[in-house]
Amino acid sequence: MALKMENLSDYEGELTAEDNCNCLIEDMIKRKFASLPFVEKEIIVNSPKPAPILSIQSQTKTFKRHFKKEIYENIPWICGCAHLSKLFCWPCILFSEELNVWNKFGFSDLNNISKSCKRHECSQSHICSTVQFKNFGKGVHIEENITLHNKEVTANRYILSKLINAMCFLTKQELPLQGHFEHHQSDNRGNCVELLHLLSELDLKLETHLDNSPVFTGISDHIQNDLISSISKVLRDEIKSEIHASKFVSLIVGESTDISRSTQLYTIFRYVDENNDIHERFVGFVDVSPDRTADDLFQHICKTLKEFECSDKLIAQTYDGAAVMSGEHNEVQLKIQNICPNSLFVHCYTHRLNLVLSQSVTHIAECKRFFKKILSFSSFFCKSPKRISLLDCEIQKRFPTAAPTQWNYNSRILNKVFEYQKELLTIFDRIMKCEDEWDNDAVMNAEVLHRYLKDFEFNFNLHLFSGIFDSADSLFEILQEKTFDITYCINEIKNFVKFLDGKKVDFDSMWNKLITAKFNRKRKVAECMADVKKTYKLRYSKILKTLSADTTNRFRDIENLKFMELFNVDKFKIYEKNFPDFLFKSLQLSYGEYFDFMRLRKKFENGV
Known part of the structure; x- marks a missing residue:
């Protein structure tokens, strides 16, 4: 039946009949609700849904299920067509553009109606159609609500962007976000809260939000943690996408x-x-x-x-x-x-050198004790501004802070002690003589450190490692700066090993120098230490041998990185004249499957 404007009043009355749908559903399937005039749409939407009694039944192995009228009450969106003897979704017939069983072909399987209804109710098409059905004719109010909602969303997003900016700034600057006491009565509510209030002085929207928001201000510790987690997730997802590409x-x-x-x-x-x-x-x-x-x-x-x-x-x-x-x-x-x-x-090759010098000789008890004593000099002067002031007056240079995992810092401490040994003795003498001007801890530690500087054992190790560390410091800088010049680095490592091996012959000169300084040229005393000399000579050789062997061992695989020299821009001109076949072989051994070596060779021969 075609729906016409002249019989709308008759049709409106007929829609209330439960026994007859008047083929309205068939008509909506054919003509489409969207093509009807607004007046006609309004009458259909405001009229009761077609709910005739249908002669539907479904047979199972054990029983026969019949259609019951209560289904229209239990499921508000279901309607029926007596002519087709099928069930339909009333909102979807009118508003859905997606064709499915419930708005095009009809449903009649009573055995599975419960599951099918639940699945259909969760579909996006049904949800959108239901919303359109309920809001039909309320367009002005909906637009106002949508405009108001969008305005609120925009404002919330603006505030949220300011919160995120504050979080990112504090984390980038490696500053803690939360304070110990963030209540409004606190003088310092933590970096995050204080930063947001500072920004609010320049941002009226943010100020209004912080002052007037009754529920969500965004400054609680839970919100801060949630934002940090969200930022972290976004960053990790971005990293994943970059790695994927x-x-x-x-x-x-x-x-x-x-x-x-x-x-x-x-x-x-x-x-x-x-x-x-x-x-x-x-x-x-x-x-x-x-x-x-x-x-x-x-x-x-x-x-x-x-x-x-x-x-x-x-x-x-x-x-x-x-x-x-x-x-x-x-x-x-x-x-x-x-x-x-x-x-x-x-x-990291500088770290390897650090391991050689900081760990190789730790199994030698005398060396382990010596390095602990060296660190105590830095600790002594770092504890008190008064001690630092005295150090500035005598030496005008300060000790670096001790770092157990960084050998080069400990090397600088050792060199300072070696270079300013006399000045340090003067400082400790002044502290011990003026006990009333210093605290007990300063006097006691000054006596200990003064005793170290006078001790022969300490001076022996001081002279030995000072000579070693001078050469090691140079190697350390080379390994940091000469990243691509692997051949040069290999040669310098070999030279360092040769230096350690050759230093063994220097024992007698170092020993005589120490004996002369310690005992003021008293030959008899020096002769009495002949047996002690053998002990020290064995330890001297053991230290150098250990350092030499450990250096060779830890840097044994550096040859595998010779191909890194191919990235040395300074040598490209040389490669044009004298092609580095040995570097190509090194690259083939490590990453042979990744390169077209014929093409790569031509590029190097042509100046890359």
């Missing part, structure tokens, strides 16, 4: 001890993006204090590689700190290479 990835893992003395394992990815820009992305800390075994660290790395989906892209791995990771016994890098064959292990 990158062809090659390297992994940097290391250890750091926080203020609570917990060992935190940090992870960094290094990769090249689509624009050939190099990025290093920090992805987080993990507390490994309870278990620092090689297996546990290996499992953490595998989990990280799986999360960022880059196991097949890993071409290099390096570990700074984490002695268990790079040690000979645990060999975590070898376990990683078993699952990522091309992940070349590169340990």
